[in-house]
Amino acid sequence: MSRYTFEIDPDIRVAETLPARVYSDPELFRLQRERIFARTWQYAGHDDLVKVAGQVHPFTLLPGALDEPLLLTRDGKDEVHCLSNVCTHRGTLVADGPGFAQQLRCRYHGRRFALDGRFHSMPEFEGTANFPSPKDDLPQVPLGAWERFLLVALAPAHPFAELVAPLRARVGHLPFRELVHDAAGTRDYLVNANWALYIDNYLEGFHIPYVHSSLADTLDYGEYAVELERHMVLQLGIAKPGEPAFALPPGHRDHGRAVAAYYFWLFPTTMFNLYPWGVSVNVVTPLAVDRTKVSFIPFVWDDTKRDHGAGAGLDRVEREDEAVVEAVQRGVRSRLYERGRYSPKREPGVHHFHRLLAEFMRG
Ligand code: FES
Ligand SMILES: [Fe+2]
Structure with a gap:
Protein backbone atom coordinates (compact mmCIF):
# COMPACT_ATOMS: atom_id res chain seq x y z
CA MET A 1 0.00 0.00 0.00
CA SER A 2 1.38 3.41 -0.95
CA ARG A 3 1.14 6.39 1.34
CA TYR A 4 -1.74 7.58 -0.83
CA THR A 5 -3.98 4.61 -0.10
CA PHE A 6 -5.25 3.33 3.22
CA GLU A 7 -7.64 0.77 4.67
CA ILE A 8 -10.72 1.28 6.79
CA ASP A 9 -11.87 -1.92 8.46
CA PRO A 10 -15.44 -2.80 7.40
CA ASP A 11 -16.21 -3.70 11.02
CA ILE A 12 -16.78 -0.38 12.75
CA ARG A 13 -16.11 -1.95 16.15
CA VAL A 14 -12.47 -2.59 15.31
CA ALA A 15 -11.94 0.12 12.66
CA GLU A 16 -9.71 3.14 12.99
CA THR A 17 -10.66 6.52 11.47
CA LEU A 18 -8.94 8.13 8.47
CA PRO A 19 -5.18 8.61 8.79
CA ALA A 20 -4.55 12.28 9.62
CA ARG A 21 -2.47 12.82 6.45
CA VAL A 22 -5.62 12.41 4.33
CA TYR A 23 -6.74 15.82 5.62
CA SER A 24 -3.45 17.64 5.15
CA ASP A 25 -1.28 16.07 2.42
CA PRO A 26 -1.43 18.20 -0.78
CA GLU A 27 -0.44 15.21 -2.91
CA LEU A 28 -3.36 13.19 -1.59
CA PHE A 29 -5.66 16.11 -2.36
CA ARG A 30 -4.26 16.25 -5.90
CA LEU A 31 -4.91 12.52 -6.41
CA GLN A 32 -8.47 12.91 -5.13
CA ARG A 33 -9.28 15.06 -8.18
CA GLU A 34 -9.11 12.17 -10.62
CA ARG A 35 -9.82 9.30 -8.25
CA ILE A 36 -12.82 10.79 -6.46
CA PHE A 37 -14.20 14.05 -7.85
CA ALA A 38 -13.98 13.22 -11.56
CA ARG A 39 -15.66 9.84 -11.00
CA THR A 40 -18.60 10.93 -8.87
CA TRP A 41 -21.81 12.93 -9.28
CA GLN A 42 -21.53 16.62 -8.44
CA TYR A 43 -24.26 19.21 -8.01
CA ALA A 44 -24.48 21.42 -11.11
CA GLY A 45 -27.52 23.58 -10.35
CA HIS A 46 -31.30 23.58 -10.58
CA ASP A 47 -33.46 23.27 -13.65
CA ASP A 48 -34.46 26.98 -13.69
CA LEU A 49 -30.94 27.77 -14.92
CA VAL A 50 -32.03 26.40 -18.30
CA LYS A 51 -35.77 26.85 -17.95
CA VAL A 52 -36.70 27.40 -21.59
CA ALA A 53 -35.45 26.16 -24.95
CA GLY A 54 -32.45 28.12 -26.14
CA GLN A 55 -31.15 28.92 -22.68
CA VAL A 56 -27.45 28.29 -22.00
CA HIS A 57 -25.63 28.39 -18.69
CA PRO A 58 -21.84 28.01 -18.54
CA PHE A 59 -20.29 27.06 -15.22
CA THR A 60 -17.08 25.66 -13.76
CA LEU A 61 -17.37 22.26 -12.14
CA LEU A 62 -15.69 22.22 -8.72
CA PRO A 63 -13.45 25.28 -9.09
CA GLY A 64 -10.20 24.59 -7.23
CA ALA A 65 -10.52 20.82 -7.51
CA LEU A 66 -11.67 19.94 -11.05
CA ASP A 67 -11.86 23.39 -12.73
CA GLU A 68 -13.78 21.83 -15.59
CA PRO A 69 -15.53 24.33 -17.90
CA LEU A 70 -19.01 22.98 -18.63
CA LEU A 71 -22.19 24.25 -20.19
CA LEU A 72 -25.84 23.47 -19.49
CA THR A 73 -28.19 23.95 -22.44
CA ARG A 74 -31.83 23.35 -23.24
CA ASP A 75 -32.22 22.55 -26.91
CA GLY A 76 -35.14 23.09 -29.30
CA LYS A 77 -36.55 19.68 -28.39
CA ASP A 78 -36.72 20.85 -24.75
CA GLU A 79 -33.96 18.48 -23.74
CA VAL A 80 -31.35 19.54 -21.20
CA HIS A 81 -27.69 18.75 -21.94
CA CYS A 82 -24.44 19.15 -20.16
CA LEU A 83 -21.60 19.77 -22.60
CA SER A 84 -17.95 20.56 -22.45
CA ASN A 85 -17.61 24.33 -22.83
CA VAL A 86 -14.28 23.91 -24.60
CA CYS A 87 -14.22 24.45 -28.38
CA THR A 88 -13.11 21.37 -30.26
CA HIS A 89 -10.94 23.50 -32.62
CA ARG A 90 -8.20 25.09 -30.50
CA GLY A 91 -9.77 24.91 -27.12
CA THR A 92 -11.08 28.30 -26.12
CA LEU A 93 -14.26 28.56 -24.05
CA VAL A 94 -17.35 28.60 -26.22
CA ALA A 95 -20.01 30.35 -24.12
CA ASP A 96 -18.80 33.11 -21.81
CA GLY A 97 -21.99 33.93 -19.96
CA PRO A 98 -25.55 32.76 -19.40
CA GLY A 99 -28.10 33.75 -22.02
CA PHE A 100 -30.15 32.62 -24.98
CA ALA A 101 -28.90 31.23 -28.26
CA GLN A 102 -30.14 29.26 -31.24
CA GLN A 103 -26.66 27.91 -31.75
CA LEU A 104 -23.35 28.07 -29.98
CA ARG A 105 -20.75 30.07 -31.84
CA CYS A 106 -17.11 30.11 -30.84
CA ARG A 107 -15.91 33.70 -30.93
CA TYR A 108 -12.30 32.75 -31.70
CA HIS A 109 -12.72 31.42 -35.28
CA GLY A 110 -16.47 31.07 -35.68
CA ARG A 111 -17.06 27.32 -35.24
CA ARG A 112 -20.74 26.62 -34.65
CA PHE A 113 -22.43 23.90 -32.64
CA ALA A 114 -26.06 22.94 -32.10
CA LEU A 115 -27.39 23.24 -28.54
CA ASP A 116 -27.06 19.48 -28.14
CA GLY A 117 -23.32 19.88 -28.80
CA ARG A 118 -23.22 18.58 -32.36
CA PHE A 119 -20.78 20.26 -34.73
CA HIS A 120 -22.64 22.48 -37.18
CA SER A 121 -20.15 24.43 -39.30
CA MET A 122 -16.64 25.87 -39.51
CA PRO A 123 -15.22 28.53 -41.82
CA GLU A 124 -12.06 27.91 -43.92
CA PHE A 125 -11.91 24.16 -43.41
CA GLU A 126 -12.65 23.09 -46.98
CA GLY A 127 -9.24 21.44 -47.37
CA THR A 128 -9.31 19.51 -44.10
CA ALA A 129 -9.55 15.74 -44.62
CA ASN A 130 -12.01 13.54 -42.71
CA PHE A 131 -13.73 16.59 -41.34
CA PRO A 132 -15.99 16.91 -39.48
CA SER A 133 -15.96 13.77 -37.40
CA PRO A 134 -17.73 12.98 -34.11
CA LYS A 135 -14.58 14.27 -32.38
CA ASP A 136 -15.55 17.76 -33.51
CA ASP A 137 -18.78 17.68 -31.50
CA LEU A 138 -18.69 19.15 -28.01
CA PRO A 139 -18.35 16.20 -25.62
CA GLN A 140 -21.55 15.34 -23.73
CA VAL A 141 -21.13 15.07 -19.99
CA PRO A 142 -23.34 12.57 -18.12
CA LEU A 143 -26.21 14.51 -16.54
CA GLY A 144 -28.81 13.30 -14.07
CA ALA A 145 -31.87 15.05 -12.68
CA TRP A 146 -33.41 14.32 -9.33
CA GLU A 147 -36.57 16.43 -9.07
CA ARG A 148 -35.43 20.05 -9.73
CA PHE A 149 -31.76 19.34 -9.15
CA LEU A 150 -29.13 18.61 -11.79
CA LEU A 151 -25.99 16.60 -11.12
CA VAL A 152 -23.16 15.82 -13.49
CA ALA A 153 -20.23 13.40 -13.52
CA LEU A 154 -17.20 13.52 -15.80
CA ALA A 155 -16.51 9.77 -15.67
CA PRO A 156 -19.09 8.25 -13.32
CA ALA A 157 -18.07 5.17 -11.38
CA HIS A 158 -21.72 4.33 -10.70
CA PRO A 159 -25.04 5.09 -12.45
CA PHE A 160 -27.07 8.13 -11.43
CA ALA A 161 -30.31 6.14 -11.15
CA GLU A 162 -28.73 3.87 -8.56
CA LEU A 163 -27.39 6.87 -6.62
CA VAL A 164 -30.75 8.61 -6.29
CA ALA A 165 -33.02 5.56 -5.99
CA PRO A 166 -33.17 5.87 -2.17
CA LEU A 167 -34.16 9.55 -2.49
CA ARG A 168 -36.91 8.75 -4.96
CA ALA A 169 -38.27 5.98 -2.76
CA ARG A 170 -38.15 7.94 0.48
CA VAL A 171 -39.30 11.48 -0.31
CA GLY A 172 -40.80 11.28 -3.81
CA HIS A 173 -44.20 12.37 -2.49
CA LEU A 174 -43.00 15.84 -1.41
CA PRO A 175 -44.03 18.91 -3.52
S1 FES B 1 -11.08 27.76 -30.98
FE1 FES B 1 -13.17 27.75 -31.46
S2 FES B 1 -13.21 28.15 -33.56
FE2 FES B 1 -11.13 28.16 -33.09
FE1 LIG C 1 -23.20 20.33 13.07
Missing part, protein backbone atom coordinates in the same frame (compact mmCIF):
# COMPACT_ATOMS: atom_id res chain seq x y z
CA PHE A 176 -40.74 19.53 -5.33
CA ARG A 177 -42.57 21.18 -8.26
CA GLU A 178 -43.61 24.00 -5.90
CA LEU A 179 -40.06 24.82 -4.83
CA VAL A 180 -38.95 28.40 -5.31
CA HIS A 181 -35.24 29.15 -5.32
CA ASP A 182 -34.44 31.73 -2.64
CA ALA A 183 -31.55 33.47 -4.40
CA ALA A 184 -31.28 36.18 -1.72
CA GLY A 185 -30.96 33.52 0.96
CA THR A 186 -28.06 31.72 -0.74
CA ARG A 187 -24.82 31.88 1.27
CA ASP A 188 -21.23 30.82 0.69
CA TYR A 189 -19.03 30.01 3.65
CA LEU A 190 -15.25 29.72 3.44
CA VAL A 191 -13.95 27.09 5.82
CA ASN A 192 -10.23 26.79 6.60
CA ALA A 193 -10.31 23.02 6.64
CA ASN A 194 -10.10 20.01 4.37
CA TRP A 195 -13.38 19.18 2.62
CA ALA A 196 -13.49 15.70 4.18
CA LEU A 197 -13.46 17.16 7.69
CA TYR A 198 -16.56 19.13 6.80
CA ILE A 199 -18.22 15.92 5.54
CA ASP A 200 -17.15 13.95 8.63
CA ASN A 201 -18.82 16.53 10.83
CA TYR A 202 -21.98 16.57 8.70
CA LEU A 203 -22.33 12.81 8.90
CA GLU A 204 -22.88 12.53 12.64
CA GLY A 205 -25.45 13.97 15.02
CA PHE A 206 -23.11 13.01 17.84
CA HIS A 207 -21.86 16.60 18.25
CA ILE A 208 -25.29 18.26 18.25
CA PRO A 209 -25.69 18.45 22.07
CA TYR A 210 -22.11 19.73 22.42
CA VAL A 211 -21.90 22.18 19.54
CA HIS A 212 -25.44 23.27 18.60
CA SER A 213 -27.45 24.29 21.66
CA SER A 214 -30.31 25.79 19.60
CA LEU A 215 -30.64 22.74 17.34
CA ALA A 216 -30.43 20.42 20.35
CA ASP A 217 -33.51 22.15 21.77
CA THR A 218 -35.65 20.96 18.84
CA LEU A 219 -34.25 17.47 18.08
CA ASP A 220 -34.71 14.28 20.07
CA TYR A 221 -31.11 13.09 20.43
CA GLY A 222 -32.11 9.58 21.47
CA GLU A 223 -34.18 9.07 18.29
CA TYR A 224 -31.61 10.50 15.82
CA ALA A 225 -31.13 7.85 13.13
CA VAL A 226 -28.54 7.00 10.47
CA GLU A 227 -29.11 4.80 7.41
CA LEU A 228 -26.43 3.73 4.94
CA GLU A 229 -26.86 3.32 1.19
CA ARG A 230 -24.19 2.35 -1.31
CA HIS A 231 -23.06 5.93 -2.11
CA MET A 232 -25.29 7.85 0.28
CA VAL A 233 -25.97 8.38 3.95
CA LEU A 234 -29.39 9.42 5.25
CA GLN A 235 -29.73 10.91 8.70
CA LEU A 236 -33.13 11.52 10.25
CA GLY A 237 -33.57 14.30 12.75
CA ILE A 238 -36.57 13.45 14.91
CA ALA A 239 -38.48 16.34 16.50
CA LYS A 240 -38.99 16.71 20.22
CA PRO A 241 -42.69 16.74 21.17
CA GLY A 242 -44.39 19.91 19.91
CA GLU A 243 -41.58 20.80 17.49
CA PRO A 244 -42.25 21.05 13.71
CA ALA A 245 -42.18 17.83 11.70
CA PHE A 246 -43.25 16.55 8.28
CA ALA A 247 -46.87 15.42 7.91
CA LEU A 248 -46.18 12.03 6.34
CA PRO A 249 -49.07 10.20 4.68
CA PRO A 250 -50.36 6.82 5.89
CA GLY A 251 -48.43 4.07 4.16
CA HIS A 252 -45.20 6.10 4.06
CA ARG A 253 -42.42 4.19 5.77
CA ASP A 254 -41.83 7.03 8.23
CA HIS A 255 -45.53 7.56 8.98
CA GLY A 256 -45.92 7.95 12.73
CA ARG A 257 -42.38 9.29 13.18
CA ALA A 258 -41.94 13.01 13.87
CA VAL A 259 -39.32 13.59 11.15
CA ALA A 260 -38.03 17.16 11.54
CA ALA A 261 -35.33 16.81 8.88
CA TYR A 262 -34.10 14.36 6.28
CA TYR A 263 -30.38 14.89 5.81
CA PHE A 264 -29.29 13.17 2.59
CA TRP A 265 -25.60 13.18 1.74
CA LEU A 266 -24.54 11.97 -1.71
CA PHE A 267 -20.91 10.89 -1.89
CA PRO A 268 -18.80 12.97 -2.01
CA THR A 269 -19.88 16.63 -1.96
CA THR A 270 -23.68 17.06 -2.15
CA MET A 271 -26.21 17.37 0.65
CA PHE A 272 -29.97 17.66 0.32
CA ASN A 273 -31.46 18.76 3.64
CA LEU A 274 -35.24 18.47 3.61
CA TYR A 275 -37.30 20.41 6.14
CA PRO A 276 -41.03 21.12 6.43
CA TRP A 277 -40.31 24.49 4.74
CA GLY A 278 -38.34 23.12 1.77
CA VAL A 279 -34.86 22.02 0.75
CA SER A 280 -31.48 23.43 1.71
CA VAL A 281 -28.93 22.17 -0.80
CA ASN A 282 -25.41 22.25 0.60
CA VAL A 283 -22.59 22.03 -1.90
CA VAL A 284 -19.07 21.39 -0.67
CA THR A 285 -16.38 22.72 -3.01
CA PRO A 286 -12.83 21.64 -2.13
CA LEU A 287 -10.62 24.65 -3.00
CA ALA A 288 -7.30 23.41 -1.63
CA VAL A 289 -6.14 20.74 0.79
CA ASP A 290 -7.03 22.99 3.72
CA ARG A 291 -9.67 25.30 2.23
CA THR A 292 -13.26 24.52 1.41
CA LYS A 293 -16.23 26.52 0.20
CA VAL A 294 -19.64 25.45 1.45
CA SER A 295 -22.69 26.86 -0.33
CA PHE A 296 -26.14 26.86 1.24
CA ILE A 297 -28.79 27.12 -1.48
CA PRO A 298 -32.39 27.28 -0.16
CA PHE A 299 -35.49 26.22 -2.10
CA VAL A 300 -38.80 26.92 -0.39
CA TRP A 301 -42.22 25.25 -0.64
CA ASP A 302 -43.76 26.67 2.57
CA ASP A 303 -42.29 29.95 3.77
CA THR A 304 -44.55 30.06 6.86
CA LYS A 305 -42.52 27.18 8.36
CA ARG A 306 -39.12 28.77 7.74
CA ASP A 307 -38.40 30.08 11.23
CA HIS A 308 -39.17 27.04 13.33
CA GLY A 309 -37.63 23.71 14.20
CA ALA A 310 -34.51 21.98 12.89
CA GLY A 311 -34.57 23.96 9.64
CA ALA A 312 -34.43 27.36 11.36
CA GLY A 313 -31.28 29.32 12.19
CA LEU A 314 -29.14 27.45 9.66
CA ASP A 315 -26.60 30.28 9.51
CA ARG A 316 -25.88 29.95 13.21
CA VAL A 317 -25.60 26.16 12.99
CA GLU A 318 -23.21 26.54 10.06
CA ARG A 319 -20.94 28.96 11.93
CA GLU A 320 -20.87 26.58 14.88
CA ASP A 321 -19.89 23.71 12.56
CA GLU A 322 -17.29 25.86 10.83
CA ALA A 323 -15.58 26.77 14.09
CA VAL A 324 -15.36 23.18 15.26
CA VAL A 325 -14.19 21.85 11.87
CA GLU A 326 -11.45 24.50 11.68
CA ALA A 327 -10.26 23.40 15.12
CA VAL A 328 -10.10 19.79 13.87
CA GLN A 329 -7.96 20.93 10.93
CA ARG A 330 -5.44 22.41 13.34
CA GLY A 331 -5.55 19.21 15.38
CA VAL A 332 -5.00 16.73 12.55
CA ARG A 333 -1.75 18.56 11.66
CA SER A 334 -0.38 17.61 15.06
CA ARG A 335 2.64 15.30 15.27
CA LEU A 336 0.91 13.66 18.20
CA TYR A 337 -2.32 12.63 16.44
CA GLU A 338 -2.55 9.80 13.91
CA ARG A 339 -6.06 8.36 13.87
CA GLY A 340 -8.99 7.65 16.18
CA ARG A 341 -11.82 5.15 16.71
CA TYR A 342 -15.55 5.23 15.95
CA SER A 343 -18.70 5.13 18.05
CA PRO A 344 -20.66 2.24 16.47
CA LYS A 345 -23.86 3.89 17.65
CA ARG A 346 -23.19 7.49 16.61
CA GLU A 347 -20.65 7.37 13.78
CA PRO A 348 -21.70 4.75 11.19
CA GLY A 349 -22.14 7.56 8.62
CA VAL A 350 -18.56 8.78 9.14
CA HIS A 351 -17.27 5.21 8.93
CA HIS A 352 -19.20 4.65 5.68
CA PHE A 353 -17.74 7.83 4.16
CA HIS A 354 -14.21 6.80 5.15
CA ARG A 355 -14.72 3.39 3.56
CA LEU A 356 -15.88 5.07 0.33
CA LEU A 357 -12.83 7.36 0.39
CA ALA A 358 -10.54 4.37 0.86
CA GLU A 359 -12.29 2.46 -1.95
CA PHE A 360 -12.04 5.33 -4.45
CA MET A 361 -8.44 6.15 -3.54
CA ARG A 362 -7.47 2.53 -4.27
CA GLY A 363 -8.94 3.15 -7.75
